[in-house]
Amino acid sequence: MEKDFGGFKGILVVGLGLIGGSLALALKKEGYKGKIYGYDLNENRIKKALELNGIDEGFNKLQDIPWKNVDLVVLSTPVKTFVELAKKIKPFLKENTVISDVGSVKGDLVVKLYEILKPHVFVGVHPIAGTEKEGIENAKPDLFKNARLILTPLGEDKEKIEKVERLWKDIGSKTEIMDPHLHDFVFASVSHLPHAIAFALVDSLIVLSKETGIDLFKYPGGGFKDFTRIAASSPTVWKDIFLENKENLLHTLQVFSKSLQKLKEAIEKEDENKILEILSESREKRLSLD
Amino acid sequence: MEKDFGGFKGILVVGLGLIGGSLALALKKEGYKGKIYGYDLNENRIKKALELNGIDEGFNKLQDIPWKNVDLVVLSTPVKTFVELAKKIKPFLKENTVISDVGSVKGDLVVKLYEILKPHVFVGVHPIAGTEKEGIENAKPDLFKNARLILTPLGEDKEKIEKVERLWKDIGSKTEIMDPHLHDFVFASVSHLPHAIAFALVDSLIVLSKETGIDLFKYPGGGFKDFTRIAASSPTVWKDIFLENKENLLHTLQVFSKSLQKLKEAIEKEDENKILEILSESREKRLSLD
Numbered sequence: 001m002e003k004d005f006g007g008f009k010g011i012l013v014v015g016l017g018l019i020g021g022s023l024a025l026a027l028k029k030e031g032y033k034g035k036i037y038g039y040d041l042n043e044n045r046i047k048k049a050l051e052l053n054g055i056d057e058g059f060n061k062l063q064d065i066p067w068k069n070v071d072l073v074v075l076s077t078p079v080k081t082f083v084e085l086a087k088k089i090k091p092f093l094k095e096n097t098v099i100s101d102v103g104s105v106k107g108d109l110v111v112k113l114y115e116i117l118k119p120h121v122f123v124g125v126h127p128i129a130g131t132e133k134e135g136i137e138n139a140k141p142d143l144f145k146n147a148r149l150i151l152t153p154l155g156e157d158k159e160k161i162e163k164v165e166r167l168w169k170d171i172g173s174k175t176e177i178m179d180p181h182l183h184d185f186v187f188a189s190v191s192h193l194p195h196a197i198a199f200a201l202v203d204s205l206i207v208l209s210k211e212t213g214i215d216l217f218k219y220p221g222g223g224f225k226d227f228t229r230i231a232a233s234s235p236t237v238w239k240d241i242f243l244e245n246k247e248n249l250l251h252t253l254q255v256f257s258k259s260l261q262k263l264k265e266a267i268e269k270e271d272e273n274k275i276l277e278i279l280s281e282s283r284e285k286r287l288s289l290d
Numbered sequence: 291m292e293k294d295f296g297g298f299k300g301i302l303v304v305g306l307g308l309i310g311g312s313l314a315l316a317l318k319k320e321g322y323k324g325k326i327y328g329y330d331l332n333e334n335r336i337k338k339a340l341e342l343n344g345i346d347e348g349f350n351k352l353q354d355i356p357w358k359n360v361d362l363v364v365l366s367t368p369v370k371t372f373v374e375l376a377k378k379i380k381p382f383l384k385e386n387t388v389i390s391d392v393g394s395v396k397g398d399l400v401v402k403l404y405e406i407l408k409p410h411v412f413v414g415v416h417p418i419a420g421t422e423k424e425g426i427e428n429a430k431p432d433l434f435k436n437a438r439l440i441l442t443p444l445g446e447d448k449e450k451i452e453k454v455e456r457l458w459k460d461i462g463s464k465t466e467i468m469d470p471h472l473h474d475f476v477f478a479s480v481s482h483l484p485h486a487i488a489f490a491l492v493d494s495l496i497v498l499s500k501e502t503g504i505d506l507f508k509y510p511g512g513g514f515k516d517f518t519r520i521a522a523s524s525p526t527v528w529k530d531i532f533l534e535n536k537e538n539l540l541h542t543l544q545v546f547s548k549s550l551q552k553l554k555e556a557i558e559k560e561d562e563n564k565i566l567e568i569l570s571e572s573r574e575k576r577l578s579l580d
Contacts (some may be wrong), residue, residue, distance in 0.1 A: 182504070185502065185504070186504065186506060186509050187509075189495055189498050189506045190495065190506055190509050190510060190514045191514060193491070193494075194491060194514055194517045194518075196550070196553055196554075196557075197487060197491060197517075197550065198517065198572075199553060199568060199569050199572045199573075200546065200549040200550040200552075200553050200568075200572075201483070201484060201487060201546060201549070202571075202572035202573075202575050202576050203549040203552070203553070203568055203571065203572050204483075204542070204545045204546040204548070204549040204550075205479055205480065205575070206571060206572070206575060207545050207548070207549060208479050208542060208545050211545070212475065214472070214475070214476065216476060216479045216480055217575060217578060217579060219476050219477075219480050220480060220579050224480045224481060224484055225579055225580075226516050226517075226519060226520070227484045227487075227488065227516075227517055227519075227520060228484075228576050228579075229516055229517075229576075230516070230517060231572045231573060231576040232573050232576040232577050232580075233573070234573075235565075235566050235569035235570045235573055236566070238569055239562060239565045239566050239569060242557050242565060243557065243560055243562070243565070246557055246558075246560070249557065250554065250557065250558065252494070252498060253550070253554050255494045255497050255498050255501070256490065256491060256494040257547070257550070258494070258497070259490040259491070259493040259494040259497060260486070260487065260490040260494075260543070260547070262490075262493070263486060263489060263490050263493070264486075264540065264543050267486075267532050267533065267536055267539065267540065268536075268540065270533055270536070272529060272533070275525075275529045275532060275533070276525050276526070276529050278489060278490075278493055279489050279525035279528055279529060280525045281492075281493065281496060282488075282489045282490075282492035282493050282496070282521045283489075283492075283521060283522050283523070283524075283525055285492050285495070285496055285507060286492050286518050286519075286521040286522040287522050288507060289507060289510050289515055289518075290515075290522075
């Protein structure tokens with residue numbers, strides 16, 4: 001089937017960061033023929049997006065955007081800003097414009113956005129892609145190629161949901177539909193929890209370095225760099241994710257603390273069988289991912 | 291300077307696993323002209339080592355080894371076995387044979403080995419290299435190339451210490467001398483703690499999957515695979531490391547738990563500034579490693 005990117009004629013990317021910028025670049029690279037508009041408070045990001053030929057026009061005031069040409073809005077700012085943004089852009093939207101996002105938190109947030117934006121259709125989207133780098137200067141047109149992407153739609157407007165899905169398929173994503181609350185539990189576990197742990201691990205090495213006067217960061221190796229790569233992720237983005245998915249994250253943190261405590265006690269008691277049992281089960285599960 | 295691999299004429303690698311196997315392959319590849327003997331209880335590993343041309347002769351009984359030709363022994367089995375092994379091989383050693391190892395734990399263990407093996411010289415070595423894979427079938431001749439390597443010598447026999455250092459330099463390692471107890475604190479922090487956390491993280495996802503009936507391992511992404519790669523490491527090797535470096539590891543686990551608790555409390559209280567502070571400091575430190 002020929003690519004039609006969901007048939008949208010004008011796409012507004014709100015927030016020209018890593019994900020928003022990569023989406024714009026991907027659309028251009030894959031041959032999208034409609035207009036791509038960029039909105040960002042930061043002039044430099046707009047300049048960069050224009051330079052990279054990711055967007056056709058850039059704006060830092062909502063009222064300057066040619067809204068009559070926009071039939072898809074993609075929120076690509078930190079998730080904490082979505083509710084405020086949705087309220088601000090709603091008066092500008094023409095009939096039938098679809099609103100979507102690329103945020104890592106769904107759940108109650110997409111329910112709220114759906115309600116605020118009615119009668120416009122909001123379609124929640126979470127591309128499982130990204131790097132620890134931020135900003136459009138690190139954007140990549142192939143970021144979503146062969147990457148999984150979760151849609152968490154609400155409501156009955158199947159046609160608009162499918163249009164959004166087609167757009168992402170046409171830039172190479174492997175799409176999947178999921179309940180927004182299930183999404184938040186799953187990603188609290190496999191993504192938000194690991195990020196929280198990575199940040200805390202680096203923090204603990206800062207504490208240990210201070211405590212002993214030995215700069216532990218002079219001794220990376222043994223998996224430490226891989227393990228903590230995600231601790232280089234954007235603090236603003238992750239603060240928002242942690243707060244927006246707070247309940248799920250706190251629950252997974254609790255379960256993780258129990259697992260760590262279990263291992264710690266086995267080491268304290270020198271219970272070799274228990275240690276082997278924990279390590280072997282974890283190893284087997286981890287190997288099953290490769 | 292021409293390579294002389296420390297001038298050793300016959301090297302016995304005890305334990306033909308990933309590290310021992312890679313050492314043998316590296317010596318051959320870099321042009322070592324002496325004999326390489328392999329000792330392993332597992333016949334298949336010996337066969338594999340011979341097939342790969344890593345060793346010249348293989349043995350599974352200590353008494354069969356031509357000890358008169360051996361002037362360097364490298365212990366490459368899990369660290370827990372070292373003390374027992376040192377006692378067993380001591381009667382076979384000819385005068386001036388140097389004993390070394392490739393274990394990830396030093397501290398009290400090397401003090402013990404040093405005492406047991408006297409008047410022979412024991413030189414502790416920890417190559418900061420390895421993968422989560424195990425066994426000689428995963429050995430790589432370039433595993434130590436440009437990799438850091440810590441020597442933790444005791445005693446005054448500078449000549450023998452330098453011989454061991456030269457051997458590793460000649461296969462491409464970047465060597466460094468460290469106090470054995472400092473070594474154990476540093477590696478508890480930057481390696482053993484991250485491994486313990488990775489195993490516990492995978493364990494917690496097993497618990498969460500059971501609790502909810504949702505197979506969380508179907509949803510890797512968002513850094514999870516990188517983050518937990520080290521949880522695929524050998525359970526036996528890591529059980530031993532955890533127990534041999536117990537005191538340091540328990541201390542670092544305690545500091546990590548406090549860091550995690552601090553982040554958890556900031557999330558609970560929705561203290562945005564505190565969260566940003568923790569995340570920003572960690573990010574800055576992590577970025578400084580690249």
